[in-house]
Amino acid sequence: MQGKTSSDLPPGFRFHPTDEELIIYYLRNQATSRPLPVSIIPEVDIYKFDPWQLPEKAEFGENEWYFFTPRDRKYPNGVRPNRATVSGYWKATGTDKAIYSGSKYVGVKKALVFYKGRPPKGIKSDWIMHEYRLNDSRKQVKQQNGSMRLDDWVLCRIYKKRNIGRNLEEKVEITNTQLEKPVANDATSKRQPYNPSLDFQNVMSNAGTGTDHAENFQLGEMATHYTNSGKFQHHIVKNLEPKSHGNKVESVNTMDCILLRWNQRNKKGPKTWPIVGAAIEQLVNYERMHDWLVEYLSKLRTVVVPMPFTTYTYIADPANVEHVLKTNFANYPKGDTYHSYMEVLLGEGIFNVDGEVWRKQRKTASFEFASKNLRDFSTRVFREYSLKLSSILSHASSNNQEVDMQELFMRMTLDSICKVGFGVEIGTLAPNLPDNCFAQAFDTANIIVTLRFIDPLWKIKNSLTWDQKLYLTRALKSLMISPTLSFVEGKQKWEKLESAIIARRAKEESVTLLQFDFDDLESFTQRAVQYAGFLTYDSLGKLYYLHAVITETLRLYPAVPQDPKGILEDDILPDGTKVKAGGMVTYVPYSMGRMEYNWGSDAASFKPERWLKDGFFQNASPFKFTAFQAGPRICLGKDSAYLQMKMTLAILCRFFKFDLVPNHPVQYRMMTILSMAHGLKLRASRLS
Numbered sequence: 001m002q003g004k005t006s007s008d009l010p011p012g013f014r015f016h017p018t019d020e021e022l023i024i025y026y027l028r029n030q031a032t033s034r035p036l037p038v039s040i041i042p043e044v045d046i047y048k049f050d051p052w053q054l055p056e057k058a059e060f061g062e063n064e065w066y067f068f069t070p071r072d073r074k075y076p077n078g079v080r081p082n083r084a085t086v087s088g089y090w091k092a093t094g095t096d097k098a099i100y101s102g103s104k105y106v107g108v109k110k111a112l113v114f115y116k117g118r119p120p121k122g123i124k125s126d127w128i129m130h131e132y133r134l135n136d137s138r139k140q141v142k143q144q145n146g147s148m149r150l151d152d153w154v155l156c157r158i159y160k161k162r163n164i165g166r167n168l169e170e171k172v173e174i175t176n177t178q179l180e181k182p183v184a185n186d187a188t189s190k191r192q193p194y195n196p197s198l199d200f201q202n203v204m205s206n207a208g209t210g211t212d213h214a215e216n217f218q219l220g221e222m223a224t225h226y227t228n229s230g231k232f233q234h235h236i237v238k239n240l241e242p243k244s245h246g247n248k249v250e251s252v253n254t255m256d257c258i259l260l261r262w263n264q265r266n267k268k269g270p271k272t273w274p275i276v277g278a279a280i281e282q283l284v285n286y287e288r289m290h291d292w293l294v295e296y297l298s299k300l301r302t303v304v305v306p307m308p309f310t311t312y313t314y315i316a317d318p319a320n321v322e323h324v325l326k327t328n329f330a331n332y333p334k335g336d337t338y339h340s341y342m343e344v345l346l347g348e349g350i351f352n353v354d355g356e357v358w359r360k361q362r363k364t365a366s367f368e369f370a371s372k373n374l375r376d377f378s379t380r381v382f383r384e385y386s387l388k389l390s391s392i393l394s395h396a397s398s399n400n401q402e403v404d405m406q407e408l409f410m411r412m413t414l415d416s417i418c419k420v421g422f423g424v425e426i427g428t429l430a431p432n433l434p435d436n437c438f439a440q441a442f443d444t445a446n447i448i449v450t451l452r453f454i455d456p457l458w459k460i461k462n463s464l465t466w467d468q469k470l471y472l473t474r475a476l477k478s479l480m481i482s483p484t485l486s487f488v489e490g491k492q493k494w495e496k497l498e499s500a501i502i503a504r505r506a507k508e509e510s511v512t513l514l515q516f517d518f519d520d521l522e523s524f525t526q527r528a529v530q531y532a533g534f535l536t537y538d539s540l541g542k543l544y545y546l547h548a549v550i551t552e553t554l555r556l557y558p559a560v561p562q563d564p565k566g567i568l569e570d571d572i573l574p575d576g577t578k579v580k581a582g583g584m585v586t587y588v589p590y591s592m593g594r595m596e597y598n599w600g601s602d603a604a605s606f607k608p609e610r611w612l613k614d615g616f617f618q619n620a621s622p623f624k625f626t627a628f629q630a631g632p633r634i635c636l637g638k639d640s641a642y643l644q645m646k647m648t649l650a651i652l653c654r655f656f657k658f659d660l661v662p663n664h665p666v667q668y669r670m671m672t673i674l675s676m677a678h679g680l681k682l683r684a685s686r687l688s
């Protein structure tokens, strides 16, 4: 035995903790300065040493040695750790493994290999490290100015591979080392023969399904891309294994790649090709991308789309969504890629930043949104602008003119947000409907930046000339779209809404209603003003059916139909899908709302009743109904948005009947927000 034997333990005792035990009893206690079950893991900054110097720094251990070590940043503002040592560097290998305690996600295990020399020319050694990190490790460290510290503590297990030469297939590793040490090393507490190499391979295995079998991805095999019903399948492509000559593995040649993809042709996911990945299929389906995803996600729940320089993983299963938006939130920021694509549109605003900058903006904005004064003021503004819209509609109905509701809602929300946010009257909803260049520029810019997500050449082609100050919160537009689509879906429900409003009003307010002459616009307007006066924050709050209609609309037509997140470090989603640092994970509200596995067999039907129980509105889990996102970045304007949508719909549905202009195409266009390609052309008629 090398190193010191802990004097606390009698001879013969060995230290072979499971992954879960290492995290729960050792790392967590160390991080929170609580006593450890036994103090045999020293604190050593392992990056100050080369791995062969470490055994003598350990207090306990035969063929593997444990250390608590702090990690420093590679760059002052980055989150990449510095992995350089005296004469080499540690390099991550395989995929991170999520460690669970029961169903709770508690930490991550990462495998690294030591290379002698300097990157990229280092020579691979047999020294292996397993690094254990708490799920919330970075919260431990308060960022101090100038500090290079990344996490307070990580726990490392170091060992040297034995009996095997470098670059031999992992299968050989298993066979050799399985014979070595019959000791447990399994996070699920099913005790299995211990084997560092096997354990190393578990990093690559499927944590989600609890199957700890080793997966030996080799060149010529396809890593799993598609998961179905939480099952993790991998497809081995026969006859394409690389030829191994001694220690050298030949790279797969182009023909092999083509054959490999050809062999995939019957798989359930999108077709992938060498170099371009699935970009071709995605481009071909770009204009109908939301429905393209619905098709795959209804079969697969998670679909992985390799692209030329990155991989997009689309998710629709609430467990995966919760993992990304909440449980492992720190690993899934907006990220650099999203930031660079959207910068021209969103600048450094809350929608487009991460880390401290986001936290500060979020805190400030949260206070604002919580203010009762703001709420009361918004209620008045929303009422005022809904009435302006009503007046425009009543003139249009007198003249039998068609209107574009999408455009009118855009003007209304733009005017009201400027009034609420900045106290400024911008007047785009004036009766003469002046030019609205700002909204048009926003739309155009949005269409262009959205295409960047699937166009790898956008940087080369980038010739944007619009004003860089085109900064507008997505919320503005979101707010516009939702009532627009309610109009499409909710038409038949209006009578019901109206009677609910009238019944409550009659009961709660014993006021004599103004009489009005249907053909006299002036008296019609006065009546609408009187009616709108009944619509307060409290009275609108009781209109559960209206709330259900809006929510049901957002389920099927979420204003943000898909929302991508960056990936900082390799991870495994709860269904076993592996995601790699540098890629993107996108939760897809548009698909999620249509999945039978989320909503039952009537998922595709517009049914506000699904949100009501005994006449009261019932919320669903925010990880299933994701229109407002969920977790720490959940939409801050949700209540305000409902208030405005309810105010507007309550007034318009009471006083107007709407008919879609015959043959008007109801189609979306591809933007980060869900928008109608040809607007929404309606003819409004006044109701008595």
Ligand code: HEM
Residues within 6 Å of the ligand: 350, 351, 362, 365, 475, 476, 478, 479, 482, 554, 558, 559, 560, 563, 626, 627, 628, 629, 632, 633, 634, 635, 636, 637, 638, 640, 641
């Ligand atoms: C139907 C209307 C709305 C919907 C469906 C909606 C949905 C969303 C979604 C999906 C996000 C996450 C976006 C992302 O990841 O980039 C978000 C964020 C946000 N929303 Fe909304 N939104 C709506 C209206 C509003 C309104 C009216 C406001 C403000 C007046 C608002 C303020 C915000 C803010 C500040 C954030 C950023 C939160 C953060 O990143 O911490 N939203 N919203």
